Amino acid sequence: MATAARQVHTAVTRTEEEAAPESAQPSLPLVDKAQRVAPTDARRLSKLFFERLATLEEGTPEYQYARNTLIEMNLSLVRYVARRFRSRGQEMEDVVQVGTIGLIKAIDRFDVSRETEFTTFSIPYITGEIKRFFRDTTWSVHVPRRLQELRVDLARAREEMEGRGNPEPSVADYAAHLELAEDEIVEGLVACNGYDADSLDRPIEAGGGTQRTGLIADLIGNEDPALALAENLQALKPLMAQLDERQRTLLELRFGAEMTQSEIGKELGLSQMHVSRLLTRACATLREGLLAER
Helix, strand or coil: CHHHHHHHHHHHHHHHHHCCCCCCCCCCCCCCCHHHCCHHHHHHHHHHHHHHHCCCCCCCHHHHHHHHHHHHHCHHHHHHHHHHHHHHCCCHHHHHHHHHHHHHHHHHHCCHHHCCCHHHHHHHHHHHHHHHHHHHHCCCCCCCHHHHHHHHHHHHHHHHHHHCCCCCCCHHHHHHHHCCCHHHHHHHHHHHCCCCCCCCCCEEEECCCCEEEEEHHHHCCCCCHHHHHHHHHHHHHHHHHCCCHHHHHHHHHHHHCCCCHHHHHHHHCCCHHHHHHHHHHHHHHHHHHHHHCC
16 A cells, blocks of 8 residues: 555655646646555545546546546445445345446536535435435345245236236235235235335325324334434544544543644643634545545
């Protein structure tokens, strides 16, 4: 990793030093093993590649090289977002592949002239693509694969029986048609209810379906925000240990004691501007550590 970082630094420095006047277009550095580029170097290089990409003609070899390198350098963002969905029961490789589609969309739509960090711009695209994947391709309730396959057989059997004039097949009809036990048919029909989720905004009906007594959402508990906080604290704990004592003190005063930068400056004998710079540097270090996790 250190060797790759040195190669990237050398490539960027050489490109910046050899850049011709503004009227000329500098060539892009050759990035070997782009997926191994550290997040800090990836951000620096991404800005350089985006600036050059905006001037290139789509379809040219240099355009394809710039675009493909941007994708490979920023795959760590996809893995970072994909880890949030590791409890969904899907193979992480599949989730990463879907998230990569979101990354590509973000690269194609990113406008470097707006001076927005690509990390901030791309993560909503990646997250949205992964959420869409789970919404469109997975069951609302996880059921065994054999029951998922049985649902397909039941749907096909219903179509065939409806075509023969039986619009409401019974359990016995399904069992005879598929040559299965009635208990297995019942289990499959119950499992079918887990494929589609009902709207949380649907009213709860009572009294013959005419009286509304509330919404489905009222019956569901909310996720405790303290759970996410605890998870974030656990992720930050080893990174906080890597900071020096002054940085930890600054973070504790700012976010623990909720002191303003001016108050911290008076407490430590520093200017407000110096406190701001130190806090920014400490937060950037923590952010890089989180993004660099595999």
